[in-house]
Amino acid sequence: MNHQLYDFGMIGLGVMGRNFLLNVADDGFAALGTDINEDSVKALNEEGEGMNVKGVHTQKEFVELLSKPRKIMLLVPAGKIVDKVIEGLLPLLDDDDIIIDGGNSHYDDTNRRYEYLKTKNIRFLGTGVSGGAEGARRGPSIMPGGDKSAWEDVKSVLETVAAKVNGEPCVTYIGESSSGHYVKMVHNGIEYGLMQLIAEAYDILKRVGGMGNDEMSALFDQWNKGRLNSFLMEISADILKQRDEKMDTHLLDLILDKAKQKGTGKWTSQTAMDLGVPVPTIDSAVTMRGISAFREYRQDVSKMFEHVHTPEETLTGEALAESVEKALYSAFIITYAQGMHLLAEASEELNYNLDLEGIARIWRGGCIIRATLLEKIRKAYSKRDGLKNMMATSEFRDELFDCRDCTVDVLTAAMKAGVPTLCLSSAFNYYESFRSARLPLNMVQAQRDYFGSHTYERIDQTGIFHTDWGK
Template identity: 55%
Template sequence: MEGTYDFGLVGLGVMGRNFILNVADNGFSAYGLDTDPEKVDALRLEGEGKKVDGTTGKAQFIQHLSKPRKIMLLVPAGAPVDAVIADLLPLMDKGDLIIDGGNSFFTDTNRRAEELQAKGVHFIGTGVSGGAKGARFGPSIMPGGEKAAYELVKPIFEAVAAKVNGEPCVDYMGAKSAGNYVKMVHNGIEYGLMQLISEIYDVLKTGLGKNNEELHKIFTDWNNDRLKSFLIEITSEIFVQKDEETGGDLVDIILDKAKQKGTGKWTSQNAMDLGTPIPTIDVAVSMRAISSFKSDRLKAQNLYPKPALPANLPSIQDIEAALFFAFIVTYAQGMTQLVAASKEYHYELDLAVISKIWRGGCIIRAELLEDMRKAFTKKNDLKSLLLDEDFARKLNASVGGARKVAAFAISAGIPVAGLSASLSYFDAFTTGRLPLNLIQAQRDHFGSHTYERLDKEGIFHTEW
């Protein structure tokens, strides 16, 4: 039937198919488009009995959608998004809405919004987190752009999003590319948390000799306490997964080269542009790059023997405290970047709202996010979680464990770049006087870059 479907979706891969089925499950009729007929057939098969259908023809797709049309794109970021928009635009009417649900770089979103606005078509860049399962059963959704345009799709997004205490994990993020930007930083935090978990795994396995069954129990216990989170939960499950071919533990057979799609790098690069330090996220990106040098690492391993393990091993409690501490610091870095970006790009982000919608559905969901929501609700201009009294208590109680674990790992030659970066960031942020006065003196000495003084205002230069 023409003109009767509530929602259209382009890109019927696993994410797209799961998202459109989620829409149909929640009482909205949905119509999909993909150039691959097998993907359209897969949608029809899985969606049998639901108000969902699909096609390979763009004209038919457009004709089946009710006006104003609401079309979501779940295609790879970059040129494919522009290609799909260019393909559909001649068939669309003024007042229709295009939603980019991929991991587009935020400046691309700004450009597309301006181009489409000139043609009378609404556009919102929307971050979607939760992976394939989240798309099917409830993701966290981060829309940004024209607020009036978001209202067109708000009932659908609120229906399909994950729910925490009855609250949907979706809300309007802010103007222009706010949605894609928030998702980018979400992914940067994700990089940091995953790096930290991998380091703690190494400390437990290499340093304390824990086997996979013991690791499963440790991470399961942690997931039942203050570290409760999606990433800790799936980590506990990984340790008991068997390899179908060998019967061994799958985690031990996986090559230690971690790949990346670019959102972590974008987060790091943009933080540099903003002058906002996020060293844990920076080093998480770098460690993935270092992991790619597998053959070189194997050669270097033979040139540089590791030191013997120290006699004093950290306790499981110390290691849990170290991870809890570094988790908080990583979230704090990402949130501080959002504060800076909101000011620079005029997003008007509400970090309490962002914390709220990250509590469920997304990859970085964690119990800690409810505490963050409370902190930013209590003080909406909070510049850093490290300046919140409740988080200060948490950090003061756990930093000792972080220092013990870092010292042990460094003495044992176990790389803990993320934990070390978290500690250094914390120590620098909580130090009233840093040795950077010497750096400014050096700059003035060799380049006449001037300096400021503690005892009076003004700009000064010395002939050294």
């Protein structure tokens, strides 16, 4: 009979859960897993052969084999399944055991579970995990929020399995309640924006510049060696050169232009609107995925309009490539700025007390939005307490202004050629709006007062005013 007790448990042995647990075992911890799918349990035992890892078939055996306080991570689909797994565990657990939800749960659900499990004397961590299946195996970025004493008990495991940058683990305690899942949600919102920006840069280079996939792959690879260095640039360069095994063509050209989404980008937009924080590049990325879903309608509409020909006097060749690099870099900065600004405002509104420097630090490695740029972002927040929007800091102000004219040139060329750039243009106009000392919202306030008596304020007097317009 096996009397060994295991240090860390995982419920949910899909590829992500298995890889995370094998990572735990790699680093010297005894790891235990279970899943309702027998094939997943079998896969863990086969992949973990020779390692201190074991898969079992029942939750009862699973709980009995864990050392106390039990440290149990869930990597199951977000939603009702998480609640079902928790309810199944509760009769088997003891006071002060720890449940870690490592899925992409909505932060409202995490708040509810956090408060509920307090009444059961179970410590709970809502934990964002980013890096995909490969990151889970080799080192993800981990964002735990919730019971701080639980964090102290699982800290040694999570710091060991997390990605490392300059020897520093890409994990830190985020804060109370649902803060970990909130930060992961905003991470995913930034991810939506960056992905769409790269897609628009690819579209401009292809349709305005006439570049082929291999040429763009080499260009992206070159950019990835410079200030645009990031995981998403790296994989985009690989994607562009991938050939299809059956057809004598690039695989990318055979993929349907109809993107799906799991909801975290939409959640970021929704919470930003609730808090009154502008994140237009993230909003635009969500919108473009929505537009892409109406592919059949787009096909029909495109036939109703004349084809737009790229004008001869447009940017081409090296000049286009240089300008697109600058436009993309500035849009990357602005997208991160929007996400960090949202976190700063949410920290106050939701009482998270977030360490923005720490968040930028753990995003430097392991996660999908990891980039060289995050070290500069980390430094900007480390120097300034209370910083909300990083755009005007010395680290970024001059770079953004230096990229401005090239961004205008790229957007002009794209518009003339009929190439949609919703994300790139929204990032540019976000920057232009904050650069403007005065916006035309005086007209909006006058309109609101005209039709709804909503009142307005004046620049020459203090107080609240209303006018009987047109009289």
